[in-house]
Amino acid sequence: MIEPLLANTDVLVIGSGAAGMYAAIEAARSGCQVMLIDRSLIGRGGATVMAQMTVAVALGSQAPDHWSHHYHDTLMAGRGLCNESLARLLCEEGPACIEEMDTWGVGWARKDGRITAAFAPGHDRPRCVYVDFLKTGPAVSKTLRSVVNKTTGISRSGDLCIVDLTKSDGVVTGAVAWHVSSGAPVVISAKATIVATGGLTRLYRRNSGSANMGGDGYAICLRAGAPLIDMEFVQFFPIGHLAPRLIGMDPIMWDPFRYKLGGRLLNGRMEEFTQNYGVPEDGRYIITRDVGTYAILKEVEASRGSPHGGAYLSFQHCSEAALREAFGPVIDRLAKNHIDLTKMPIEVAPIAHYHMGGVAANAHMETEVPGLLVAGEAVGGANGANRLSGNAITEALVFGRQAGRTAAARVKAMRTSVPPDARETLDLLRGEERKDMPNTAEMLEALQAIMADDVGPLRTQTKLERALSRIDQIDAALGARPFGVAAPFDLTRLDWLDLRNMVMVARVVAQAALLRTESRGAHQREDLPGMLPEWRVNQVVRLKDGCIEISRMPAAPIEVAAQ
Amino acid sequence: MSEIAILKIWRGPDKTAGCFESYEVPYEPGQSVLDGLRWIRVHKDPTLAFRYSCINANACKECMMEIDGETIYACTTRLEPRNMTVEPLGNKKLVRDLVTEIAPPQERLRQK
Ligand SMILES: Cc1cc2nc3c(=O)[nH]c(=O)nc-3n(C[C@H](O)[C@H](O)[C@H](O)COP(=O)(O)OP(=O)(O)OC[C@H]3O[C@@H](n4cnc5c(N)ncnc54)[C@H](O)[C@@H]3O)c2cc1C
Ligand code: FES
Numbered sequence: 001m002i003e004p005l006l007a008n009t010d011v012l013v014i015g016s017g018a019a020g021m022y023a024a025i026e027a028a029r030s031g032c033q034v035m036l037i038d039r040s041l042i043g044r045g046g047a048t049v050m051a052q053m054t055v056a057v058a059l060g061s062q063a064p065d066h067w068s069h070h071y072h073d074t075l076m077a078g079r080g081l082c083n084e085s086l087a088r089l090l091c092e093e094g095p096a097c098i099e100e101m102d103t104w105g106v107g108w109a110r111k112d113g114r115i116t117a118a119f120a121p122g123h124d125r126p127r128c129v130y131v132d133f134l135k136t137g138p139a140v141s142k143t144l145r146s147v148v149n150k151t152t153g154i155s156r157s158g159d160l161c162i163v164d165l166t167k168s169d170g171v172v173t174g175a176v177a178w179h180v181s182s183g184a185p186v187v188i189s190a191k192a193t194i195v196a197t198g199g200l201t202r203l204y205r206r207n208s209g210s211a212n213m214g215g216d217g218y219a220i221c222l223r224a225g226a227p228l229i230d231m232e233f234v235q236f237f238p239i240g241h242l243a244p245r246l247i248g249m250d251p252i253m254w255d256p257f258r259y260k261l262g263g264r265l266l267n268g269r270m271e272e273f274t275q276n277y278g279v280p281e282d283g284r285y286i287i288t289r290d291v292g293t294y295a296i297l298k299e300v301e302a303s304r305g306s307p308h309g310g311a312y313l314s315f316q317h318c319s320e321a322a323l324r325e326a327f328g329p330v331i332d333r334l335a336k337n338h339i340d341l342t343k344m345p346i347e348v349a350p351i352a353h354y355h356m357g358g359v360a361a362n363a364h365m366e367t368e369v370p371g372l373l374v375a376g377e378a379v380g381g382a383n384g385a386n387r388l389s390g391n392a393i394t395e396a397l398v399f400g401r402q403a404g405r406t407a408a409a410r411v412k413a414m415r416t417s418v419p420p421d422a423r424e425t426l427d428l429l430r431g432e433e434r435k436d437m438p439n440t441a442e443m444l445e446a447l448q449a450i451m452a453d454d455v456g457p458l459r460t461q462t463k464l465e466r467a468l469s470r471i472d473q474i475d476a477a478l479g480a481r482p483f484g485v486a487a488p489f490d491l492t493r494l495d496w497l498d499l500r501n502m503v504m505v506a507r508v509v510a511q512a513a514l515l516r517t518e519s520r521g522a523h524q525r526e527d528l529p530g531m532l533p534e535w536r537v538n539q540v541v542r543l544k545d546g547c548i549e550i551s552r553m554p555a556a557p558i559e560v561a562a563q
Numbered sequence: 564m565s566e567i568a569i570l571k572i573w574r575g576p577d578k579t580a581g582c583f584e585s586y587e588v589p590y591e592p593g594q595s596v597l598d599g600l601r602w603i604r605v606h607k608d609p610t611l612a613f614r615y616s617c618i619n620a621n622a623c624k625e626c627m628m629e630i631d632g633e634t635i636y637a638c639t640t641r642l643e644p645r646n647m648t649v650e651p652l653g654n655k656k657l658v659r660d661l662v663t664e665i666a667p668p669q670e671r672l673r674q675k
Contacts, residue, residue, distance in 0.1 A: 005672070042670045044623040045616045138622060149669075157672040179672055181658050186672065210616040210623065245593030248639040250620035441604040488576065489612040489659040491604070 002486050004176075004185040004426055009035035009155070010411045011404075012174055012190035014162050015217070017046035018393060019376025019400035020196035021144035022097070026404025027192075028153035032411050035188060036154055037177065039161035043145035045212040046198045047354075047377065048396060051137025053255045054118055054128030055397075056390025057094040061115040062126060067091040069124055074391060077122045077288060078356075078384020079521040080536045081230065084556045085363040086382035089402065090395050097397040098129060106143040107131050118259045120389040122288045128390040133328050134256055140393060160186060162216065163429065163497060165193060165224040165372065166420035172224060172371035173418045176425040180494060183486040185429045187422045191414050192371055192407035195221055195359065196400060199377040200234070203506050204352035205445075205452040208237055208252045217378040218508070219501035221359045226367040228541040229380040229553075230357035231505075232512035233522045235387055236457045238292030239265070240351025243308040246337045251351055253330075254313055255389070258285040260326045265292075266312040266345065267304040273311075283317070290386045290521045293350040293457045300349075301458075310349025315341040350457055354392055356383045356522065357512075360540065365403035371410070375403035381538070384555075385521025431493065432481035440483065440495030447474055447502055455510045460527045464514040471510065475503045508548055512539050515550055566590040566644040570599055572611070573650045576659050583648075590644040595619065597626055597637040600649070600661075613637070613661040628652060628661050 010032040013024045021043065024036040038045050058065040071091040075082050102108055108115045109132045117126040131139040148154055159181040166173050166187070174190040197217030201209030218228055239258070241251040257263060262283045267273045274280065277295040279287045287295070296311045306312050315323065320342050324331055331341075339346060358380030365373045376396040383391060454467035478500065484493030516539065518532040519525045537552040568590045575581015586607055588599040597615055604611050616623035619638055626637040629650040637649075655663035664671070 040616045040623070041625060041666050044625060050617050050620050050622045155673075156670045158666045158670050160672060181662070181664065182672075211618060212616055247593070247595045247619060247641070248621040248636075250617070250622065439605065439609045441601075441609040442606070445605055484610075487659075489662045490610070491612050492609050495609065 002184040004187050007188045009033050010191050011407045012193045015196035016042045017048035018396035022400030023194050023375050023404035024154050026401045027408045028151045030408035032408050034154045036156045037160040038158050040212050041158040042156050043141045047209050049141040052134040054130040054390045055393045056128050057098045062117050077386050077388045081384035081555050083381030089363050093398045094394040104143050106139050121286050122388045164425045166422050168418045173420040176422045183488050189420045191417045192410045194373045194403045196375040197378050199355040201352045203451045205448040207352040214498045214502045215505035216501045219504045222543045226369045227360045229360040231508045233356035233385050235354040235522050236293040236350040237353035238350050239348035242310040242349040243347040264314045267299045268306050306347040308347050310347045312345040313348045314345035364406045373403045375399040437483045440492045459525050467510045471507050568642050569646045571648045594642040595638050596640045599642045612659045
């Protein structure tokens with residue numbers, strides 16, 4: 001085996017999305033040495049750079065607003081399951097982060113000098129700031145990346161995939177990474193470690209996220225002894241692009257069109273249908289994500305879907321001038337894909353998009369395990385059973401900043417660092433030469449198919465049990481030791497490491513979904529429709545002797561924020 | 564018979580040790596070259612190495628390579644039912660197959 005490389009830092013930040021970069025900046029400007037790493041390239045591999053829409057924040061720049069209104073809407077959307085201290089942190093500190101981003105030159109869209117806010121479903125007033133045209137995520141990512149570059153004390157490295165955290169006497173002491181571009185293991189010793197690895201959309205065949213979103217952080221933290229929460233709540237984005245084939249644009253790109261222009265959601269018979277699910281839209285855009293997803297899938301099930309198995313979205317009532325004004329250059333990119341919105345509707349269908357669940361943390365971003373902090377989408381609880389649009393980027397910024405702060409305080413209070421015990425992970429990375437190596441890319445697709453078909457938005461006991469037994473089969477084929485070799489960019493080795501995490505996280509999602517015998521928000525059980533008062537509980541997942549254990553914890557009482 | 568695209572792909576750990584290998588990929592209108600490369604990994608050879616993150620969104624800018632001699636993103640280049648040559652970037656250090664060292668030096672692991 002290649003000798004492990006050693007690195008040492010005060011704060012290790014895993015993942016360079018909005019959460020990881022803000023955490024790194026905050027910890028470094030509090031005087032810490034920070035190592036910011038990513039399995040992909042810095043600032044490019046996650047969901048942040050892909051976000052195209054809006055950021056929800058009670059700035060009150062256009063019309064009066066207050067964080068408590070945002071908080072109220074967030075709790076309502078969460079269907080009674082939000083962790084109130086996290087939701088409150090998100091809403092209360094959102095404005096400060098958005099304003100700081102503004103001073104860093106992110107370029108929030110403005111009208112008459114004031115930052116403009118769009119209206120998005122579930123919010124009681126226009127509250128969602130953005131960067132035109134579909135550039136919110138790229139602008140956020142680029143801005144943070146340039147601040148990271150300018151901040152002293154942050155060393156950065158891409159191509160470093162974290163395999164596991166290291167622990168000594170119950171305390172997290174750093175992590176072991178696999179350096180993808182050389183194949184070498186790397187042992188990183190840190191006084192505080194922040195997991196900011198984003199979500200799990202890659203578990204599903206059709207998803208809006210990147211190839212790095214296999215839920216690594218959830219698996220890594222679970223193995224290190226930190227509990228997960230609300231893992232059954234995977235958010236599907238109702239109107240992901242389905243047809244005609246579109247390249248060079250993310251499938252969720254229609255949302256900004258709907259914010260600005262409304263648009264009509266039609267079934268295969270060209271009839272509006274959302275009113276049958278309790279939400280008459282009348283050309284506006286008000287349906288929340290959980291209800292939208294449910295409505296479209298139910299139409300498809302009743303043989304009223306569009307030809308490719310979704311719904312139509314039509315902007316044919318908009319003039320060419322109106323479309324051009326709202327979307328400028330995007331209209332030309334659509335034309336290259338032979339899409340003319342004045343002449344045709346497009347087809348959309350639900351697509352895996354975001355994870356409400358995640359690692360359990362308090363409002364300081366501390367997990368149950370000392371030395372281990374989390375930030376961003378990796379954190380569970382702030383959004384309960386359903387997330388409002390725009391809350392995810394705010395969450396990434398606010399939680400990232402808070403995690404950086406807490407980490408810096410921990411570092412200041414510690415005299416020496418504990419040397420990491422990396423033996424187990426280094427031994428794992430020695431791997432195993434196999435002649436009959438299964439095709440890891442094919443296994444990954446098989447897992448995605450299981451999740452999409454049986455652990456998607458509409459669930460039943462039969463489907464979930466079938467999924468669990470199929471996940472077991474994949475797990476058995478995977479075995480206990482990595483395939484591939486410790487060579488530069490061995491994707492079979494990387495796939496094996498990914499599958500190890502994805503199988504664990506898939507099992508957690510399916511088991512939590514099987515246990516929740518009701519329907520709530522993003523978790524819809526077709527065999528058990530309706531929300532039950534006794535299920536106002538959060539499910540907590542722990543790993544005990546390698547086995548998943550799920551317990552219940554009463555959700556916080558709904559207390560609507562005082563003005 | 565359904566149409567196919569033939570991707571002639573550079574395989575090897577450095578620019579002196581390696582060769583081109585050809586793969587037949589079923590062609591569907593509207594697909595990207597990246598779709599073709601991902602199809603090869605699932606159906607033919609999972610060891611084929613290339614960089615990509617955002618898959619289709621053209622946001623991560625990691626899938627840049629040389630396709631028919633042109634430096635371009637694999638996820639925005641259409642797959643076509645003909646011979647297409649796919650090579651790593653000529654002006655960057657080769658890591659393996661189509662993967663090159665594209666990160667700025669200060670964003671790479673400093674190996675002592
Ligand atoms: C297409 C799309 C559009 C979206 N639009 C919006 C929007 O308009 N508004 C909104 O509020 N939200 C939106 N969301 C959600 C939002 O973008 C994300 O929730 C948010 O960006 C998450 O930020 P993060 O920093 O937590 O994680 P990410 O930005 O996902 O970053 C995580 C990073 O961790 C790295 N990583 C993962 N595993 C490892 C490992 N094992 N080792 C090392 N590194 C690792 C990844 O490579 C990645 O770079 C969108 C999501 C998608 C996919
Ligand atoms: S895969 Fe991200 S730009 Fe091509």
